[in-house]
Amino acid sequence: MLSTTARTTLGRSKERGSTDRNDLYEVLDTGMICHLGVIVNGHPMVIPTGYGRAGETLYLHGSTGATSLRAADGNEVCVTVTHLDGIVLARSIFNHSVNYRSAIIYGRARLVADHDERMEGLRVLSERLAPGQWDYARRPSRKELAATAVLALSLEEASVKMRSGGPKDEEEDYELPVWAGVLPLVTSWGEPEPDPLLPEGIATPVHILHRE
Amino acid sequence: MLSTTARTTLGRSKERGSTDRNDLYEVLDTGMICHLGVIVNGHPMVIPTGYGRAGETLYLHGSTGATSLRAADGNEVCVTVTHLDGIVLARSIFNHSVNYRSAIIYGRARLVADHDERMEGLRVLSERLAPGQWDYARRPSRKELAATAVLALSLEEASVKMRSGGPKDEEEDYELPVWAGVLPLVTSWGEPEPDPLLPEGIATPVHILHRE
Numbered sequence: 068m069l070s071t072t073a074r075t076t077l078g079r080s081k082e083r084g085s086t087d088r089n090d091l092y093e094v095l096d097t098g099m100i101c102h103l104g105v106i107v108n109g110h111p112m113v114i115p116t117g118y119g120r121a122g123e124t125l126y127l128h129g130s131t132g133a134t135s136l137r138a139a140d141g142n143e144v145c146v147t148v149t150h151l152d153g154i155v156l157a158r159s160i161f162n163h164s165v166n167y168r169s170a171i172i173y174g175r176a177r178l179v180a181d182h183d184e185r186m187e188g189l190r191v192l193s194e195r196l197a198p199g200q201w202d203y204a205r206r207p208s209r210k211e212l213a214a215t216a217v218l219a220l221s222l223e224e225a226s227v228k229m230r231s232g233g234p235k236d237e238e239e240d241y242e243l244p245v246w247a248g249v250l251p252l253v254t255s256w257g258e259p260e261p262d263p264l265l266p267e268g269i270a271t272p273v274h275i276l277h278r279e
Numbered sequence: 280m281l282s283t284t285a286r287t288t289l290g291r292s293k294e295r296g297s298t299d300r301n302d303l304y305e306v307l308d309t310g311m312i313c314h315l316g317v318i319v320n321g322h323p324m325v326i327p328t329g330y331g332r333a334g335e336t337l338y339l340h341g342s343t344g345a346t347s348l349r350a351a352d353g354n355e356v357c358v359t360v361t362h363l364d365g366i367v368l369a370r371s372i373f374n375h376s377v378n379y380r381s382a383i384i385y386g387r388a389r390l391v392a393d394h395d396e397r398m399e400g401l402r403v404l405s406e407r408l409a410p411g412q413w414d415y416a417r418r419p420s421r422k423e424l425a426a427t428a429v430l431a432l433s434l435e436e437a438s439v440k441m442r443s444g445g446p447k448d449e450e451e452d453y454e455l456p457v458w459a460g461v462l463p464l465v466t467s468w469g470e471p472e473p474d475p476l477l478p479e480g481i482a483t484p485v486h487i488l489h490r491e
Contacts, residue, residue, distance in 0.1 A: 074319065100363050100377070102314035104323035107286065111316035111323050115361040115381050149327040151312050153469070156487060159417040160405050161427075165312070169327050193372050197462075204457055205371040215373075233474045245416055246481050250409075250490065251469030257365070262445045262459040269458050275368060278462065 074173060074224075085227040094148055094170040094227055095120050099196055103127060104145035105138040112138065118146065119191030120222070125172060126179075126188035127218040136216045139176040146172045146220060153251040157234035158243045164230060166249060172225045179217040188217040199274030286385060286436075297439040306360055306382040306439055307332050311408055315339060316357040317350040324350065330358065331403030332434070337384060338391075338400035339430040348428045351388040358384045358432060365463040369446035370455045376442060378461060384437045391429040400429040411486030 085091075101118045104111055114135040119126045125146060129136045148170045155164040179185050193201045207215070234247045256278050259271050297303075313330045316323055326347040331338045337358060341348045360382045367376040391397050405413045419427070446459045468490050471483050 074322075074324070099366075100361060100379075102316075102325050102327075102359055102361070104314075104316045104325035104357075106318060106323055110286075110355040110385065111318055111357045112286070112385075113314050113316035113325055113357045113359040113383065115314075115359060115379070117377070143322040145316075145323045145325045147314055147325040147327060149312060149314070154311075154409050156409055156412060157416065159419070159423075160401070160413065161417075161419050161423040163405065163409055163412065163416070165329070165408065167312075167327065171325065173322065173324075189372070193375065196377065197366050197368055197375055200368060200375065201372065204369065204375070205373075205452060205455060207371070207373050211371070211373040233472070233476075240417060241476060243417060244481060246483055246487065247474040247477055248483075249472040249474075250487055251472065253467050253469045255465050255467070257463030257465045260445070260461040260463065262461075264445075264453060265459055269456060271458055271460075275458065275462055 083228045083230050085229060087227070090227045090229070091170055091222065091225050092120070094150065094168045095125070096195075098148040098150060101127075101146050101148045103135060103139065104147070105135055105142065107134060107138045117192055117196050118148070119188065119193070119195040121187055121191045123222045125220045125222055126192055127176070127220070128189060128192055128215055131214055131216045133216070136218060139218055140178045142175060144174065144176045144220065151252055152231065153249045155230075155234050155249055156247055158236045158240040158245040158247050162234055162236050162240075164234070166231050168227070168229045170225060170227050172220060172222060174220050174224055176218045176220050179219050184219070185212065185217045188219065189215070198278065199272065203272060203274070295440045295442050297441060299439070302439045302441070303382055303434065303437050304332070306362065306380045307337070308407075310360040310362060313339070313358050313360045315347060315351065316359070317347050317354065319346060319350045329404055329408050330360070331400065331405070331407040333399055333403045335434045337432045337434055338404055339388070339432070340401060340404055341428055343426055343428045345428070348430060351430055352390045354387065356386065356388045356432065363464055364443065365461045367442075367446050367461055368459055370448045370452040370457040370459050374446055374448050374452075376446070378443050380439070380441045382437060382439050384432060384434060386432050386436055388430045388432050391431050396431070397424065397429045400431065401427070410490065411484065415484060415486070
């Protein structure tokens with residue numbers, strides 16, 4: 068079960084809420100970019116960034132000098148991951164909607180100091196964005212590690228919202244001669260584009276060529 | 280030119296910044312979902328929501344009771360729109376990246392009271408999510424309008440960041456027998472799915488069937 072603190076208890080559209088942790092994991096484990104919300108000089112700042120999950124912890128990373136990471140360390144943050152699945156076309160403008168899956172996580176971010184946890188955080192981050200690369204590309208050097216800040220955020224306080232299916236129209240609108248339904252949004256991988264500087268004879272690895 | 284206040288002047292990766300307003304418009308006018316950052320009880324909250332642009336103003340909307348909109352009204356907010364275009368696979372984990380286009384807008388949100396501006400805000404919002412529907416589906420009724428809050432945010436203070444192209448690796452890594460390049464992420468429309476409650480004889484309109 069997800070927590071039900073005041074801010075993760077949904078005020079509106081309760082039927083779109085989920086308290087199933089598997090839904091939370093599914094939303095996080097199929098996304099690639101989150102939006103990190105922090106407070107800088109008293110004002111909100113929302114930054115797109117990669118993330119990874121290990122068990123009940125979300126990991127973020129960035130340059131040690133990045134404003135957003137410095138603002139997050141030790142402070143309350145909000146991390147949101149959103150998948151847009153389709154546009155819901157209703158008979159009225161008012162009932163137009165989107166099909167989506169989103170997760171919102173609240174908590175105090177913590178700068179990770181322990182070497183092993185930092186490596187694990189970077190591994191899950193890397194594997195979320197580019198599965199298979201951690202064991203294929205060159206691992207971070209000591210110097211590269213020193214330039215990288217890794218932040219941890221507990222998944223304890225999280226909420227999931229989803230919508231799927233067709234439009235819900237007003238009773239009287241069903242008579243209108245207006246098409247209604249869903250226009251699905253499909254995300255897929257294109258053909259891998261080799262770096263022009265790649266020497267001949269290095270084939271595209273299967274984990275890139277056949278990424279799901 | 281985009282403004283260059285302290286928070287929109289990029290600290291890192293300056294070469295990824297753009298000060299061209301056309302880039303800002305392009306990022307906004309090709310997205311469908313933004314992430315709205317507000318402060319609620321002293322803590323950041325990041326909510327995915329639709330938006331629309333009319334000239335130099337961004338419009339957001341929601342239920343009059345929504346926590347995020349009430350927190351935004353009259354206060355400093357941050358709105359971020361992000362397109363993920365591909366995964367940049369480098370020879371080292373450290374130099375992995377993503378190709379993306381993102382816009383970040385800061386400003387004080389204003390609840391729109393004027394009827395005509397509210398309608399214009401709702402129109403551009405609707406047309407961003409579902410182009411062609413404003414003139415096709417039933418327009419909002421007085422009751423529906425009363426239940427809808429429309430927020431305006433000036434585009435005055437905005438920044439755009441983009442990355443495209445292949446990986447940039449460390450000099451010594453180019454010798455490694457590691458494939459490098461870009462795996463593009465492609466977003467497209469699926470086949471329209473008609474509402475099962477649709478009467479026979481209502482064809483899918485061209486603006487839905489052939490949406491770009």
